[in-house]
Amino acid sequence: MKQITVTVNGQPHTAEVEPRLLLVHYIRENLNLTGTHIGCDTSSCGACTILLDGKSVKSCTVLAVQANGKSVATVEGLCAPGAALHPIQEGFKENHGLHCGYCTPGMMMRAIELLEQNPNPTEEEIRWGISGNLCRCTGYNNIVKAIQYAGAKIRGEETPSTEPQFV
């Protein structure tokens, strides 16, 4: 067992953990932050994406001990209960960027870093930027819209229409 201290959503947590414990299991089972999900066993799907010292990582591919002394941000930290949604949460909600909601937290955490690196990405840049995260429900159109909406909101610009467009 090894003692670790990880700051999660601003709160430091100290625990004795097995060296092999995956960060995603530490987050979900030790801290009961179940918004971070698990969708595969090969680091392919991105449902477990969190921010580790501000960088998006798949927390199924990081050991909890590797997060020792670092800060973790999960979906639960995006807005306080009852407070206004984070722009990325608002973007997904307003643009129907989710169906079952399972990939959503990971997708949003990835999108946050994407928008930090590239505040006004093109559609193609968004598509490549989230290509490490799988969604089986939405067909991605509205995830792209959600990220564009969040980008505009973060930049302080008028947000694009959220009405569905039909041919």
Add this chain to the structure above:
Amino acid sequence: MTQQCKTSKAIGGMGHSIKRKEDVRFVQGKGNYVDDIKLDGMLYMDIVRSPYAYAKIKKIDAEAALKIPGVVAVVTGKDLEQYNLHWMPTLMSDTQMVLPTDTVMYQAQEVAAVIATSRYAARDGREAVRVDYEPMKPVIDPFKALDPDAPVLRTDKPGKTDNHIWHWEVGDKAKTEEVFANAEVVVKEQMHIPRIHVASIETCGCVADYDKVNNHLTMYMTTQAPHAIRTVIALVAGHVGLTEEKVRVVAPDIGGGFGGKVPVYPGYVIAIAVSFLVGKPVKWIEDRSENLQADSFARDYHITAEMAGTKEGKILATRFKVLADHGYTDASANPSKFPTGMFSIATGSYDYHTAYMEADAIYTNKPPGGVAYRCSFRVTEAVHAIERMTDRFALEIGKDPAQLRFENFIKKEDFPWPSPTGWIYDSGDYEAGLRKAMDAIGYDELRKEQAEKRANGELMGIGISTFTEVVGAGPSKDFDILGIKMFDSAEIRVHPTGKAIARFGTKSQGQGHETTYAQIIAEELGIPAENIQVEEGDTDTAPYGLGTYASRSTPTAGAAAAIAARKLRDKARKIAAYLLEVSEDDLEWEPGKFFVKGAPEKAKTIQELVFAAYTNHPQGMEAGFEATHYYDPPNLTFPSGAYICVVDIDKETGGINVRRFVAIDDCGNIINPMIVQGQVHGGLTQGIAPAMYESLVYDEAGNILNGTFMDYLVPTAVESPNWETGHVITPSPHHPIGAKGVGESPTVGAPPAIANAIVDALSPYGITHLDIPITPYKVWKALKEKGAI
């Protein structure tokens, strides 16, 4: 879009793109999925799986596993045999092993279960269980399964002498043969609809929680059909005391279902058995590789498809012969009387009257299935066959495939239309749909561009699919699952202050029922959708229903919601007449209130009327404001669509670029255009998946070659094009709100549009068909074989 909203945006009835109510919790990480459930004293289960496709089990040695700290038990088939729980029925009344006592039938089959106090200890235990196998030669190639020298796989079935499961046929065989014998043009292709997997991002799992003191089981599980599961548990385990009132099945939030969460998998049953024996909660969550390798597959139909017609382009008859590879047991999720599901919709959108179809199902050493993956029971296979063959016929006679379709469509005035295989299509306007799709994509200009490109040796293709689906199972006369009729239900309870809770027998897995059902009730009662709370998935509280799959929720439970709400509106009218001191006939309704004809200022709002139902109801009237309805549909619904796909192909590499894709759907009246569009987007990506990327591949020894997400290619945002969607609307004439269901249309309609586009691009080189998934290698190889490169 021609649908007008009858309610204000504040009420949010049908036709409004109101934002989804459920998203508030999902975007904050507050969904509650099965793996999020944590109970005191909970044990964890992991499963030992077979490395062989077909083998005798000589010995299972659990000694080392049991020494691992935290491991409390290792369960084998012999243990379950003591309780007669080592086999279970499938939904198709075949039998499936829960755990084997002597033989494994496919790679990754469950062999033993390890129970431990933690997830990691359970996995350690799994790795430490030693199993001695005696491998046998498996049956993998379905075309060799019926060879005289093929081993008979189901030796557990007394008297079984081959690997044949069943034969099915429909249509007029003699007449079809006659039409084919005399036809000017006959085209024929052999095609395979590949074995694929739903691959919902959440895998399957459960927490079985048996309480020994109260003799009560709560089963939290990833299921699309909680009520049916409860009944099955009671039927299978009633003899040990788990009668139906002692069982509660809870389907919490489900991370995608797509049909893969309809069956009962062995893991669920083992978890229940262990919890029952030890009196503690047992959690089982499969990992992705187990999910892909062992859970029910979809499709895997080998189809010999033929179409007969005239040189001018009139379709006269079709003939389809299917070989269905079911793996080692028929674990399909079809209505009982339909072993091939609704495959007989394969006559499509076309006006001809002669068809014959037959199917034979066989056993092989592969995982059991097949589920109705985002598809109303084999409609995907049917649509692929008819839409591919329609293009094949057009190619043969040198006619534009759009023109050929216009000349053969069932006309909108000919509905209801009886199909040669016995369906009564409810409504449609196929011509309008295709016309709209062609206008949206600029069809004529694309054909001109294609001609120019062909002259330069460049490869560009345009593919059309104009499909008809059959969904909303279904009428109780014909449709049941394990004998339970396929109605569905709604129960609406309006509180004194005019806010409501509504419960249903269905179960959303992402479809947005919490929003759309509320909109249906808002439409009928005028209570704002935001004031209507929708609940599903808990058998203790929800009315009985058969669940969500086969695009059946809106056709069945949605109809039940509308009718239950109308019962309440009738009651409200009586109360309004009493309060306003007029006769019921003197009242008029507008969404949200009754008013006196000619005196609109004399009115009572629905909220006032509901309050009166609790505080001032007429003497003799039952108090309260509640209604329930069990809806038995008079017919199925027949959504349709016109899809056009444009592809550019790199001749040197075979690389395929989907340049554009336009989807025009007719799902009848629309409850929420935003949600319908979202369903279409998602289904289209699940359509491009088998068309270009996904198939489960086995080698000759029965090893799965792509059983992880590393090599099973679920499309990302890069592979998925920007979908363009639209609608034509022909309301279903028999459905209370004129809706037809939409969730599956795009998954069904997209693969042939893409395949037709690719074949169209390659057709100048004599290529008439390629099996999906059509990969760059397949394209390159075909071009090479034809000497094009």
